[in-house]
Amino acid sequence: MQISGNTIFIPGSTSGIGLALATALQAKGNTVIVGGRRTELLDEIATEHPELDTVQIDTTDPESVRAAAATVVGKHPELNVVIAMAGVMAVEDWRDPDLFLxxxxxxxxxxxxxPIRLIAAFIEHLQAQRDATIVTVSSGLAFAPLRATPSYNASKAAVHMLTESVRLQLSDTSVKLVELVPPSVATDLLPGQRESRFAMPLDEFVSEVVVLLETQPDAKEIQVERVKFLRYGEARGDYDQVVATLNNADPHGH
Structure with a gap:
């Protein structure tokens, strides 16, 4: 993915990593459209960041995804990058179905x-572009589990393998698949995560991501240094130690 000259849609970017990345990419010379569920947040962003466009979208609602895709493509026919940022994380107790189901x-x-719905909504349009990118967002927890968040860990492992698989299928098209792999970042994804001493400061994370995008335009995964401890435990042969360290030290292992 080239760092500039793109038209980028980022569903799930009304706060946290998504909004910080949206403003950083716009500053690099891209047209950026922010997507989110809450219209009041979109209105605030439109006022505070008039350089960003905004579109209402709820990725849990198939019709909302289809409508948003039509709006974005209609207004920005040059769209060539979709970053599937929307995500949620929850602490669960799997000993009681009432506490986790x-x-x-x-x-x-x-x-x-x-992300599956987003790809379905935009894939035909993206294949018609000369150079297009789908960016998925997994997590260090796709590669080492945090005890408190089983469904989140599993969902991000699924995103990783989905990305690997779709990349193979689209290898003869103009669409590239790039996986962003965050460590724990100081956002509000979980209560208290913003204040966690284990979380990477948001501005540092986004700055490093932008540098990686700029210096590694052909990268398949965007990995800041902080996530490599989790990402490569199995390859290094210290997976059990990684899991033990993660679960003894960090309540916000995203």
């Missing part, structure tokens, strides 16, 4: 079905 269904719907 509803949460697990919500996490899987948002984190797995959401």
């Amino acid at each position: 509803a949460s697990a269904e919500r996490v899987i719907t948002t984190n797995v079905l959401g």
